[in-house]
Amino acid sequence: MDATTFLVLISALLLLALALGLPVSFTLGGIAVLGVLYVWGVKGLFSIAQTAFDEGTNFILIAVPLFVFMANILRCSDLADDLYHLVYTWMGRVPGGLAAGTVVICAIFAAMAGISSVATVTMGLIALPSMLSRGYSKQLATGCVAAGGALGILIPPSVIMVIYGTMAEVSVGKLFMGGLLPGILLAAIFVAYSLLRCLKNPSLGPPVQERFSFAEKLRALKGILLPSLLIIVVLGVIYTGVATPTEAAAVGALGALVCAWVRRRLTWQNFNEALLSTLSITAMVMWIIFGAVAFTHVMAYAGATKVFQDAVLGFGVSKWWIFFGIQVCLFFLGMFLDPAGIIMLTTPILVPLVKTLGFDPVWFGVMFTINMEMAYVTPPFGFNLFIMKAVAPPEVTLDDIYKSILPFVGLQALCLLLCVVFPEIALFLPSLMK
Amino acid sequence: MKRSDQGLARGFIRFSEASNRWVAKVTSYIVVIMMASICYEVFCRYVIESPTDWSLEINQYLLCALSLLGGGYCLVMDQHVRVDFLFRHLSRRRQAVLELCTWWLGMLFCGVLIWRGGQLAIEAFLTNRLSDSVLELPLYPGLVMIPIGSLLLLMQILSRMLQNILLLRHGGEGAPPAPEHTFPGSTASR
Amino acid sequence: KEYVLRIQSVYAEVGHGPQMLKKFAAKAQEYTKGQVKIQLFWPGQLVPLKEGFDAVGKGMMEGLYSCLIYYGGIMPEGKTEWLPFSWRTSQEAYDIYTKGGYLELLRQASAKHKVFYLTPIITADMGFMTSFPVKTLADFKGKKLRATGVDGLVVKTMGAAAVTLPASDLYISMQRGTVDGITYPYYTLSTLKLNEVVKCVVLPGVHTPSITGIYLNQGFWKSLPPDLQKLIEKAALEVFQQSAQASRSWDQEGMDAAKAKGRMITTLPDADVKKLRQLCQPLWAKVAKSSPLSKKMVDLIANYLKAKGAL
Numbered sequence A: 001m002d003a004t005t006f007l008v009l010i011s012a013l014l015l016l017a018l019a020l021g022l023p024v025s026f027t028l029g030g031i032a033v034l035g036v037l038y039v040w041g042v043k044g045l046f047s048i049a050q051t052a053f054d055e056g057t058n059f060i061l062i063a064v065p066l067f068v069f070m071a072n073i074l075r076c077s078d079l080a081d082d083l084y085h086l087v088y089t090w091m092g093r094v095p096g097g098l099a100a101g102t103v104v105i106c107a108i109f110a111a112m113a114g115i116s117s118v119a120t121v122t123m124g125l126i127a128l129p130s131m132l133s134r135g136y137s138k139q140l141a142t143g144c145v146a147a148g149g150a151l152g153i154l155i156p157p158s159v160i161m162v163i164y165g166t167m168a169e170v171s172v173g174k175l176f177m178g179g180l181l182p183g184i185l186l187a188a189i190f191v192a193y194s195l196l197r198c199l200k201n202p203s204l205g206p207p208v209q210e211r212f213s214f215a216e217k218l219r220a221l222k223g224i225l226l227p228s229l230l231i232i233v234v235l236g237v238i239y240t241g242v243a244t245p246t247e248a249a250a251v252g253a254l255g256a257l258v259c260a261w262v263r264r265r266l267t268w269q270n271f272n273e274a275l276l277s278t279l280s281i282t283a284m285v286m287w288i289i290f291g292a293v294a295f296t297h298v299m300a301y302a303g304a305t306k307v308f309q310d311a312v313l314g315f316g317v318s319k320w321w322i323f324f325g326i327q328v329c330l331f332f333l334g335m336f337l338d339p340a341g342i343i344m345l346t347t348p349i350l351v352p353l354v355k356t357l358g359f360d361p362v363w364f365g366v367m368f369t370i371n372m373e374m375a376y377v378t379p380p381f382g383f384n385l386f387i388m389k390a391v392a393p394p395e396v397t398l399d400d401i402y403k404s405i406l407p408f409v410g411l412q413a414l415c416l417l418l419c420v421v422f423p424e425i426a427l428f429l430p431s432l433m434k
Numbered sequence B: 001m002k003r004s005d006q007g008l009a010r011g012f013i014r015f016s017e018a019s020n021r022w023v024a025k026v027t028s029y030i031v032v033i034m035m036a037s038i039c040y041e042v043f044c045r046y047v048i049e050s051p052t053d054w055s056l057e058i059n060q061y062l063l064c065a066l067s068l069l070g071g072g073y074c075l076v077m078d079q080h081v082r083v084d085f086l087f088r089h090l091s092r093r094r095q096a097v098l099e100l101c102t103w104w105l106g107m108l109f110c111g112v113l114i115w116r117g118g119q120l121a122i123e124a125f126l127t128n129r130l131s132d133s134v135l136e137l138p139l140y141p142g143l144v145m146i147p148i149g150s151l152l153l154l155m156q157i158l159s160r161m162l163q164n165i166l167l168l169r170h171g172g173e174g175a176p177p178a179p180e181h182t183f184p185g186s187t188a189s190r
Numbered sequence C: 001k002e003y004v005l006r007i008q009s010v011y012a013e014v015g016h017g018p019q020m021l022k023k024f025a026a027k028a029q030e031y032t033k034g035q036v037k038i039q040l041f042w043p044g045q046l047v048p049l050k051e052g053f054d055a056v057g058k059g060m061m062e063g064l065y066s067c068l069i070y071y072g073g074i075m076p077e078g079k080t081e082w083l084p085f086s087w088r089t090s091q092e093a094y095d096i097y098t099k100g101g102y103l104e105l106l107r108q109a110s111a112k113h114k115v116f117y118l119t120p121i122i123t124a125d126m127g128f129m130t131s132f133p134v135k136t137l138a139d140f141k142g143k144k145l146r147a148t149g150v151d152g153l154v155v156k157t158m159g160a161a162a163v164t165l166p167a168s169d170l171y172i173s174m175q176r177g178t179v180d181g182i183t184y185p186y187y188t189l190s191t192l193k194l195n196e197v198v199k200c201v202v203l204p205g206v207h208t209p210s211i212t213g214i215y216l217n218q219g220f221w222k223s224l225p226p227d228l229q230k231l232i233e234k235a236a237l238e239v240f241q242q243s244a245q246a247s248r249s250w251d252q253e254g255m256d257a258a259k260a261k262g263r264m265i266t267t268l269p270d271a272d273v274k275k276l277r278q279l280c281q282p283l284w285a286k287v288a289k290s291s292p293l294s295k296k297m298v299d300l301i302a303n304y305l306k307a308k309g310a311l
């Protein structure tokens, strides 16, 4: 069997097992074992165990459990309630104002946590029922929460960027800075979209009737205090050099604990639940990584990098067509796979290719992350969609959620396009880091 | 399946779940140690200007333990992500059959990790392999997490297979929960 | 009969060392008239970085391009290649390996791990690069310096604090002041754009030059017919020689990058260098203690340097 046949076969096997509903980590790991046995023989199986040890002791991945823990603690504190109350009192009377405000809160959460599920869960629990009960359309309400939550990986800090940076040997600090403006841009696009839709058709997001006095509005402002402090701490320690981006995760987790404690939400039960959930999510991510890296070793041993590069370069098309092709491939992978797995699978092939073609790896990393924003929300496998289903009121069906997300995917693609046409959006801040 | 075998199977299922839950309870506190030790390192380096030389490496070992030992618990909570757009439309019995057909790949993965990982750990212990850092810590405590964690996960996969067999043979009772993408805390009081 | 030799490099393809590796691959294939087919792999493609030595010993791949300091916990003799302030030039290093019998000792040591030490490849000088001005050794007192392995101990003996950071955090840590200095190859001033964040380059380096190497699976090596072994060794020796010359131009490249940004380049006073060498002797002794072979190697290097009047 030649390299190309083998690679096609093993990829087909992978897709089949995934489609049959086998957990992603088992699929990658199990097929890696079969692949190793075929191309490498029994002695190659050592690489599977060595990979688990190497990735398990990977310093940069230490950020993963810490960011997840921070998210879980934030979820059990009532910071989100306060923020939502703020939005409600200030923006409730604008058509679509609650949706727009929800996106803003999601962006603020994104600046605190490195994963997408924090804002999705919290806003799904708090903002979604409130919007629905005030006559907001299901589609707008669920869509803005699911897509807004995904901002968590684009606005720094970001676990996805940390993993990408490790695999691609790109400065994580630069990636963080690179994601900030596109993240703000994307949030702004979501806000504009929500307001414009409701301006044209107020029945999608009717204004709140309740009136608030100015004093009440001022009082609501104090809700922003603790979250802003936390953002300043996390981004501040990175920016001032007190801690590396990895260490900032630990500082942020401690900060979240303090916030929860200040708000008297840090019960023993909350604390233990947060720990157990952190363990479970970390294990889920890490086992996917164990499997995915083992799988990429098989692909490399069989010569995938060369086959792929030859195939892409062999078309003889311009580098922008190749870039476009890569983004389309990533989009399709994103429909079926988790972003962490996509990074492991594709970076060993993509990054050399991108460098060969002369693209800036930092810029490409940001484009990659925007593409992964879509992966979180595209059906059929969209992590945020499943979270939405889990936390939304029962009258919201999975089909509602699938439909709700489509315009937002389009907006994410628009943001990606803008950053391609105006690369400065992604590169301006990293270029200041000199 | 005979009645006594059934009892044995149910016993194993309970044992596997209980041990994974217990291990998870203990292991989850590693997160606190990680957070505290890294914050302490930042404090030592920035405030008293004398960084520790153990924080980084200890945390690498802790991450290794956390991620490997949590695999089984993650399956107890049914949180290993999966693509279920076909799967969720099937009946419970068909789901059970499908899982019996595919989950051996997971067992294969765990089996290799137990075998080769165990071998690496034993070798590291016998030849006294050390890390390449200033600390020169022995490698085996990290390596030994591979077979232990994989064994915990393998037990849970086996227990799930048994649940599926019990479902097919004896119906309803003992079946695995329908895979759903629930998020921890989604049923929490708030 | 055709032999396939798969070599994984722990250094990214763009680096200087891998260019020498590519040269070796080309030469070896040419000399053996294609009887040995060499396939190169890049970091992490086949096995993880830290596991490379083990993987070659176990025959998961036939060759590895790396440096032995990563595997000091497995093969302590490898640390003798990374003694701080030992050989002073690539010529001295070349002499010690080829004429002094050092390479033979290394081969004995690696054979115990089923690895054949084919050849060292000289990369370049590495030493301190700081964000504070340095004039003398005393300026290092109380600073935070990123250094790994033996260099961490050097940093401590200099009265500074050793910080361990992953290489991926180097740039941002220097820029943001998380650390005050690093030990790293000087050419990264140009290749990793460290000249943007480094204020002062300190000479002489700690490792002048640092040594990487090509290591082969012992079984694979023995399976080759003697004539092929000879041809491959010939290719290896030539590349080793070339690397000794090339390393100087890499150092120069780094220095040029520093000068282009107007960075300070300090050469420590002779008295300080002597003092540093003395401070490092206990570290040498520690390495020598790790095994009888290590002791032989450290003695061999020390005797050579004594004869040259450097110790």
Ligand code: NA
Pocket (backbone or CB within 6 Å): A109, A110, A111, A112, A113, A114, A115, A151, A152, A153, A154, A155, A156, A157, A158
């Ligand atoms: Na974020």
Ligand code: NA
Pocket (backbone or CB within 6 Å): A334, A335, A336, A337, A374, A375, A376, A377, A378, A379, A380, A381, A382, A383
């Ligand atoms: Na998706």
